[in-house]
Amino acid sequence: MLPLALNQVSFVVNGRTIIDRISVQITEGPRTVILGPNGAGKSVLMRLCHGLLRPTSGTILWKGGVNGRRRQAMVFQRPVMLRRSALANIVYGLKLAGISPRECWLRAEDVLEAVGLANVARRPARVLSGGEQQRLAIARAWALGPEVMFLDEPTANLDPGAMRDVERLIGQIRAGGTKIVMTTHNLGQAKRLGDEILFLSRGRLVERAAVDKFFTEPASAEADAFIRGELPWN
Amino acid sequence: MNDLGLAAHQALTLISTLDATLVGIVLLSLQVSLTAIVFSTVIGLPLGAAIAVGRFPGRQAVIVALNALMGLPPVVVGLLVYLMLSRAGPLGALGILFTPAAMIIAQTVLIVPIIAALSRQVIEDAWQEYQEQLRSLGAGPLRAAVTLIWDTRFSLVTIVLAGFGRAAAEVGAVMIVGGNIEGVTRVMTTAIALETSKGDLPLALGLGIILIALVITLNAAAYGIKEAAQRRYG
Numbered sequence: 001m002l003p004l005a006l007n008q009v010s011f012v013v014n015g016r017t018i019i020d021r022i023s024v025q026i027t028e029g030p031r032t033v034i035l036g037p038n039g040a041g042k043s044v045l046m047r048l049c050h051g052l053l054r055p056t057s058g059t060i061l062w063k064g065g066v067n068g069r070r071r072q073a074m075v076f077q078r079p080v081m082l083r084r085s086a087l088a089n090i091v092y093g094l095k096l097a098g099i100s101p102r103e104c105w106l107r108a109e110d111v112l113e114a115v116g117l118a119n120v121a122r123r124p125a126r127v128l129s130g131g132e133q134q135r136l137a138i139a140r141a142w143a144l145g146p147e148v149m150f151l152d153e154p155t156a157n158l159d160p161g162a163m164r165d166v167e168r169l170i171g172q173i174r175a176g177g178t179k180i181v182m183t184t185h186n187l188g189q190a191k192r193l194g195d196e197i198l199f200l201s202r203g204r205l206v207e208r209a210a211v212d213k214f215f216t217e218p219a220s221a222e223a224d225a226f227i228r229g230e231l232p233w234n
Numbered sequence: 235m236n237d238l239g240l241a242a243h244q245a246l247t248l249i250s251t252l253d254a255t256l257v258g259i260v261l262l263s264l265q266v267s268l269t270a271i272v273f274s275t276v277i278g279l280p281l282g283a284a285i286a287v288g289r290f291p292g293r294q295a296v297i298v299a300l301n302a303l304m305g306l307p308p309v310v311v312g313l314l315v316y317l318m319l320s321r322a323g324p325l326g327a328l329g330i331l332f333t334p335a336a337m338i339i340a341q342t343v344l345i346v347p348i349i350a351a352l353s354r355q356v357i358e359d360a361w362q363e364y365q366e367q368l369r370s371l372g373a374g375p376l377r378a379a380v381t382l383i384w385d386t387r388f389s390l391v392t393i394v395l396a397g398f399g400r401a402a403a404e405v406g407a408v409m410i411v412g413g414n415i416e417g418v419t420r421v422m423t424t425a426i427a428l429e430t431s432k433g434d435l436p437l438a439l440g441l442g443i444i445l446i447a448l449v450i451t452l453n454a455a456a457y458g459i460k461e462a463a464q465r466r467y468g
Binding site: 080 | 363364366367369370371372373377381384385387466467468
């Protein structure tokens with residue numbers, strides 16, 4: 001279903017332009033990291049790609065069809081756990097995807113095992129630690145067998161140990177053949193997990209580059225300033 | 235003071251000896267109010283969920299109206315139901331005026347707005363939190379509503395119990411449509427009103443004690459359920 005082609009996509013809310021005429025192709029293969037300062041539109045861009053938001057203008061097309069909804073999944077910054085067991089949280093997603101009940105439970109067990117949460121499968125999801133909840137949220141998305149997984153700041157609220165676990169898990173998912181598209185605030189993480197960088201500033205796609213190139217010789221002044229930790233827009 | 239002491243003593247005697255009249259009145263009260271609360275829950279919860287999740291023209295007006303209906307004066311509800319059920323009224327052919335059925339209808343009319351309005355609030359708050367996640371997993375409005383009802387179940391229990399408390403403690407509506415007929419439609423509240431005016435304080439006081447005990451028990455149960463659930467499920 002890749003590439004995902006965005007053509008002149010804009011998103012405007014109450015007269016405020018959040019995403020400003022972005023055209024980009026998200027291709028199979030490289031792990032894509034969306035970088036940019038707060039308010040640059042990273043999360044909104046991802047929601048547009050995922051289909052939670054509709055562009056005000058422009059088009060977003062998956063190869064071979066308008067709606068690739070079923071074969072892509074998204075993990076949110078703050079995991080939303082349903083008030084039921086960890087296992088049942090995964091089953092919930094699978095049932096919605098139209099998978100037979102028996103198959104749901106089997107697959108959910110497998111996925112929990114794979115993300116290292118088999119020991120808490122029966123525990124209520126909401127009492128798990130922050131790191132466990134985020135891994136569970138990723139597992140819930142992964143269980144759907146997506147070709148593309150969008151992750152919005154997946155480690156933003158986690159301690160270093162939990163962050164390592166999540167990063168390892170993302171590597172595992174990538175190794176399984178799923179395309180990773182994620183946002184992060186953590187430049188070290190962008191280097192560790194990314195192959196290419198999409199750099200946004202004030203709703204515009206300012207730069208797209210391979211990770212090494214982006215960090216050593218950014219082409220735009222904004223990216224250069226961002227990497228140095230400066231904020232020229234203030 | 236002596237009168238009060240004497241009445242209290244006799245009231246406790248009536249309770250401890252399970253006086254037949256008293257027990258009959260209490261049982262009828264419970265039967266009427268429990269039935270009303272079942273109907274109210276079946277109508278009110280889905281209504282609240284639908285308004286919480288749905289987006290339709292006039293939604294805000296519906297919410298305001300529903301909130302206003304929470305404060306419906308019971309005597310007015312009694313009057314309206316009386317007019318509907320009286321011989322000349324549109325439902326007069328049913329012939330259920332001055333029966334427990336009429337009282338159940340009146341209490342249901344009284345309680346549905348309470349359950350619908352309060353559950354709408356609870357479910358809508360949860361919807362704010364869950365919306366993106368549920369839509370991301372592919373849940374339509376109906377599935378989302380069912381999920382939200384289940385996930386807020388402990389808060390909803392509190393609401394239902396509050397509704398039951400209101401039904402059991404209400405006097406105006408059941409007095410008008412029930413008629414306070416001894417052994418047929420005499421419930422705790424109408425009996426208290428009547429016996430007090432007749433001067434039979436022990437029976438009135440005995441019923442009052444039971445009614446208050448019932449309300450306290452319900453509130454303790456609601457609180458206990460919520461607390462236990464919070465600890466267990468987060």
